[in-house]
Amino acid sequence: MVTCAQVTRTFATRAGRIVGLVEVSFHINPGEFVVLQGPSGSGKSTLLLTLGGMLRPSSGTVTVAGTDLYALSSGARARVRAAQIGFVFQLFHLVPYLTVHQNILAGLTSAQARENRDRVDALITELGLTERRRTLPGTLSAGERQRVALARALVRRPPLILADEPTGNLDPANAALVFQHLGRYRQEGGTVLVVTHGQEATSHATRILRLEAGRFVTPTLPLAANADSLVP
C-alpha cells in the first residue's frame, strides 16, 4: 500500500538546518493498522505528512498504491490525495463556516455527495452526531469535532487513512471511540497509520513502529512482511 524508501527530510531554519527524517524506509501492507510512536520532535508528523503527499522529502521516494507521489505534478498529487488518502488531525481542522453535515461532505464533489448520501447519514448516526447535524463547529465539544473529522475522512472510503495524534485533545471515552472506528475501518479492508503518544491504539495495531530523532528505532519489517505480526 505504502512504501517509503530512504526518505530524508531536512528543514532550513534561522538556527541552521534541522533534520526531520533520516533515510527512513518501510512498507505498509494493505489492511494493516500501524501505530507510529515517538517523543515530540522525533519526526512523526513529518513522516505522516510526507506519506500524505503534502511534504516533499529532501531525498527518497514515497509510493502510495503503486504511485510515486513526488514524481507527480502538484495537481496530480492532489488528485491522488483526494482519491486514496483520508486524514484525521489532532486539531480537527474543520471548516468553521460549514455545518457538521457540510464538513463531512467537504472533500466530495456534488456527484460524490449524492452517491454517498446514505453513507453520510450512517456515519452521522454511528458517531452520535445526529443532533448536531446542522450545527457549526464552533459550538461542538472537542470529542464531537473529532468525530466529525473522522466521518469526513471515512466517508470516501479511501484505501489509506493517516491520523496524526487524533486523540491528543480528547478524553479517554472519545479517544476509545475514535480508535474503535479506525480499527473497524481496518477490518473492513482499509489501511490505517496512526501517529499517537497514547496506548489506546495498540490494541488495534497490527504493528507498532517507534521513531526517534528522525530514525526508526524499532526494526521495520521486510517488504514482504506478514501484516498481522506485531513488533515487540
Next chain:
Amino acid sequence: MSLVLLILRELRHHRLNAVLSGLGLASAVALLVIIQLLTTAAERETRRVVRDLGFNLRIIPRATDPEQFFATGYSDQTLPADAVTRLAAGAETFVTFNHLTPILERRFPLAGRDVLLTGLGLVVAGPGEKKQPMGFNISEGKAYVGQALAQRLDTRPGATLELKGRKLIVEKVLVESGTDDDIRLFTSLPDAQAILELPGRISEIRAIDCLCLTADEDPLSQLRAVLGKILPEAQVLQLRALADARARQRRSAEQFAAFAVPLVLLIGVAWVGILAALNVRERRPELGLWRALGWNSGRIAALFLGRAVVLGVAGATLGCGVGLAVGLHYGPKFYPVTAGALAVDPSLIGWAILLTPSFAAVAAFLPAMIAVSQDPAETLRAD
C-alpha cells in the same frame, strides 16, 4: 461542494471582513459614478452654454480681404452652397468642427438705409448631436427682425416686408441684444440667395470647434489642417474668447477627473487587497485542510478570486445606487453644474457591474496567490 456555496457561507462567517470589503468597493464605485455624472454634466452644460452663446468658428472664402471682413462683419466673397455638404462628408470633420451652419450675408438697402440681410441655412450636425440651429430656424417666406430695425421700420409680427419683389412675413421681432443683430434681418438661406441674386452661394459657414483646446495648444493649426484637406478654397477664423472659455471649463472637468479617478482606484485596490490578505491569513488552517482533501492550486485560487468577484458585484450594485442618488441630489451643491444638466447614462451602470468584479479580483490577486503558495504542512502539524 460547490465553490459558490462555500464562498457565500464564508462571507457570512467572516462578515466583518466581507462588509468592509463590500463597503470599500461600493464607496469606490459610488465616487466614480459621481465623478462621471458631474463631469459629463459639466461637459454637457458647457456645450449647451457655448452653443447658446453661438458659434466660435467662421469659415469664409480664402480670397476674403481681412480688412473688408472685419470692417463690415461679413465676407464679400462667396463659396458654393455645397461647401457645407462637402465639409460634413469629411472623415475628420466632426472631430474638429460641429453644428455647421451655412450663411449668406450682405448689406441690403431697405427703406432708405442699409440693413444686414442674413440668410440662415439648415444646420449640419455630427453623429449623435442634436440639430439645434445656431441662431434661428426660419422657414422660407418668413423673417426675424432685429429690435432697432423693427423700430425704424415700424414693423411688428405679421407684417409683410418686400425685398426685390420677394414678400417676407415678419414672424418675430427679436429682443434687444446690444449687438449688430439689432439691425439684422434674418431670412431663410434660399430667400437671401434670391433677394441678393446669389443663387447657390454662401458667404460663410459658422461652426463650433470640437477640440476644446486652449490657445497655447494651437487648435487653429489643427482646424486649418482639416479644413485645408476638404475645402482648400476656404479659411477658418476662431473667436478665441468663446473657444478659450469652453476649453477652460472642459479642462477643469478633465483635470478633476484625472486626479480623482486614479486616486479612488488606488485607494480601492489597497483597501480590498489588504482585507483580502487578512482573510487569507485568518484562513491558513482552512487552506491546509483543503490541500489535505485534494484541492489543487486552481481551486484554492478560485475560492479567493471568486470571493472577490461576489463582493465586486455586491459593491457595484450598492455603489451605483448610492452614487446616482448622491450625485443627482447633491451634485450641483458641490460642482458647477445645474440639476438640469445631470442625466443618468444606463451604460454607466452596466460598465460598473461588469468592471467592479474584475477590479476586485485584481486587487485580491496577490492575496490569492499567497493562499495558493501556503505550505499546508505548517498548519496541519500536531502539537
